[in-house]
Every structure is written in C-alpha cells, then in structure tokens.
Amino acid sequence: MNYEEKAKQLRADILKSLYECQSGHPGGSLSCVEILMALYYNVMKVDPKNPKMEDRDRFVLSKGHACPTLYAVLADLGFFPREDLMNLRKLHCHLQGHPDMNKTPGVDSNTGSLGQGISVAVGMAMAAKYKKEKYGVYTLIGDGESQEGIVWEAAMSAAHYKLDNLTVLLDYNGLQIDGANDDVMSIGDIVGKFKAFGFECLEVDGHDIDAITEAIKKPVTGKPKFICCKTVKGKGISYMENVFGWHGKPMNKEQFETAMKELGVN
Numbered sequence: 001m002n003y004e005e006k007a008k009q010l011r012a013d014i015l016k017s018l019y020e021c022q023s024g025h026p027g028g029s030l031s032c033v034e035i036l037m038a039l040y041y042n043v044m045k046v047d048p049k050n051p052k053m054e055d056r057d058r059f060v061l062s063k064g065h066a067c068p069t070l071y072a073v074l075a076d077l078g079f080f081p082r083e084d085l086m087n088l089r090k091l092h093c094h095l096q097g098h099p100d101m102n103k104t105p106g107v108d109s110n111t112g113s114l115g116q117g118i119s120v121a122v123g124m125a126m127a128a129k130y131k132k133e134k135y136g137v138y139t140l141i142g143d144g145e146s147q148e149g150i151v152w153e154a155a156m157s158a159a160h161y162k163l164d165n166l167t168v169l170l171d172y173n174g175l176q177i178d179g180a181n182d183d184v185m186s187i188g189d190i191v192g193k194f195k196a197f198g199f200e201c202l203e204v205d206g207h208d209i210d211a212i213t214e215a216i217k218k219p220v221t222g223k224p225k226f227i228c229c230k231t232v233k234g235k236g237i238s239y240m241e242n243v244f245g246w247h248g249k250p251m252n253k254e255q256f257e258t259a260m261k262e263l264g265v266n
Contacts, residue, residue, distance in 0.1 A: 001041060003209050006076075007033050011236045012265045013072040013085055019256045021089040024097065025065040027246040031173045031206070031231040032066050032140060036073050038212035039138055039169075048078040051105040057135050058108045058124050062117025063142035063171060064098040065248070070107070071095050079106035115148030117141065118168060122154045125166035125224075138167045138216075144176025147185045152197070158224040159198025166224040167216055168199070171206065173233035175244040194226040206231035237262055 010033050018024040040046065044057040061070050068088060075082040080094070087093035094103040098112030108124075111117040121139035128135055141151065158166055170190065178184050187193075195201045200220040204211040206229030215227045233247070234240025237259045251259065260266075 003034075003037065006041075007037065008236070008263045008265070010037070010069070010072045010076065012260060012263045013075070013082070014068045015237070015251070015256065015259050015263075017068055017071070017085040017088040017095075019251050020086050022250040023089055023248075024068060024250070025248045026068075026237075026251070027175070027233040027240060027244070027248075028063060028142060028171065028173070029066045029068045030235045030237065030240065031233045032063075032069050032171045032229075033235065034207045034209050035140060035169055035171060035212055035229050035231075036069055038209045038216060040073050040077060042209070042213040043216050044138065045135070046077070046106070048074075048106070051079060055133065055135055058121070058137045060109045060117045060121040060124070060137070060139040061099055061111050062121070062139050063114065063145055064111035064117065066140075066142075066171070067095075067097070067099045070099060071104070074104070074106040077106075080104070114142070114145040115150035115154075118151055119154040121166060121168070122158050122163065125158070125163040126161055128165055129161070129163065134165075136165050136167065137163075138169065140169045140171060142176070143170060143172045143174065143181050143187060143190070144184070146170065146187050146190060147181075155194060155197045155199065162222050163224045164220050164222055167227065168194070168224065169212075169216075169227045169229055171231055172228050173206075173231045175233045175242070175247065177244070177247045179244050191226070191228050199224050199226040201226045201228070203228045203230065205229075207235060
C-alpha cells in the first residue's frame with residue numbers, strides 16, 4: 001500500500017463528507033488519519049463481511065467527534081459503500097455526527113461524551129480477560145479529552161486489572177475547541193502521568209504509520225499500553241494546520257476547492 005496516497009484519499013473523503021453536510025469537525029479528524037490507518041490496515045483483525053465477528057479486535061473512538069476519519073476508513077475497507085460518506089450527518093443516514101454501533105457496520109461502541117470511550121474500552125478489555133478471549137481492544141483519546149476525570153478513573157482501573165490486551169492511543173495535537181491545551185487546562189506531562197498510573201508508555205510521530213504500527217505491536221505483559229502520538233491538528237491542509245478555529249467549522253466553496261487542490265484531488 002502507498003501510505004501517502006491512501007492518506008490523501010482518506011483526507012479527501014473526510015473533507016468531502018464534511019463539506020456536503022456543512023458541519024462537523026475537520027481539525028481533529030485530519031490529525032488522526034495515520035493512527036487509524038496503522039490500526040485498521042496493519043494491526044487489527046476485522047472482517048467487513050462479518051462486522052460482528054466474535055474474535056475480532058475492538059476499537060473505540062473515544063474522541064467521537066473525529067468519526068469522519070473512522071467512517072472513511074471503514075468505507076475504504078468495504079464495511080459500507082463509499083458513497084454513503086456523502087450523507088454524513090444527514091437525516092436518515094447511518095453516519096451520525098458521533099459513532100453509533102446500532103446504525104453503522106464496523107463501529108464497536110457509541111461515543112461522543114468525551115472521556116466515556118476509554119471507560120468503555122476498559123470494560124471491553126476486562127470482559128475479554130474474564131471470558132479468556134484473545135482479541136485486542138484499542139481506543140483513541142484526544143488531548144483536550146484527557147482533561148476529563150473519567151479518563152483517569154479508567155486508567156487507574158486498566159492498570160489495576162493488568163489489562164495488557166488494552167492499548168490507549170493519544171491524538172496529541174495540542175489544541176482543543178477553545179484554544180491550546182496549555183491555555184485552557186494544561187495536561188502537563190501526559191506520558192509521565194500514564195506511566196505513574198501503571199501503563200507501558202511509548203511516544204511516536206502520529207503521522208508515521210510504520211512507527212505507530214511498531215509501537216502498537218510491541219509486546220507488553222501484565223500492564224496496559226499507552227502510545228502518545230504527536231500530531232498536527234488539520235494535518236494536510238495548509239490553512240487548517242495548527243489552527244484551533246478549525247476544530248468544528250464548515251468550509252466555504254473556495255476553502256473546499258483549495259483543500260482538494262492541496263490534496264491533488266480533482
């Protein structure tokens with residue numbers, strides 16, 4: 001697979017769907033493209049023909065507002081027609097503004113209220129241990145989301161129950177809806193905090209698919225894994241990169257055409 005071309009295709013699909021509905025969250029969707037590519041193309045065991053396969057790996061998008069990225073990847077894999085992406089957030093479409101496991105094939109958990117997704121993932125990992133199942137559980141959280149207390153309750157539980165079948169990935173782009181993390185509510189040494197909570201911790205370039213894949217596959221026994229993926233909000237679109245105003249803002253026609261041109265899409 002040509003990672004660079006695939007990432008451009010996914011970013012184009014994300015922005016097309018967001019432009020069509022004139023709502024949603026481009027910045028944080030673009031920052032996590034390579035993270036989901038590493039998971040779904042290189043690591044996770046899933047089957048588009050059998051989305052509820054019992055021994056599949058589970059993924060929980062805790063930062064649920066970045067669902068356009070998840071939808072683009074699932075469509076690319078064949079969980080549902082790619083054309084469905086153009087109906088994002090529209091009435092009667094299965095592609096909601098936040099993931100809905102009851103409507104969208106390939107979605108393992110409803111998410112949206114920030115902080116809850118990682119807690120659901122911990123529960124899934126505990127269930128796998130209890131049932132002696134071998135599937136892995138992966139969750140993607142945001143750095144702004146990490147200001148939520150429920151994130152740390154989940155982290156405490158994951159370490160206490162020695163959930164080495166759980167991997168928590170952080171989309172660390174440094175920005176949230178109201179500005180920089182450090183200005184709104186500093187999360188400080190986030191890697192040091194997860195380490196103190198009992199996680200095996202790694203740091204990678206969040207746009208380097210090989211590095212992300214290697215970190216996810218690194219064997220860990222007796223403790224959960226935390227991977228801090230350093231990313232750029234709005235990655236791939238010059239006027240969106242590192243601009244917190246693009247957290248949740250629709251594009252006008254000129255902005256959309258500029259974005260497509262930068263991605264090399266007609």
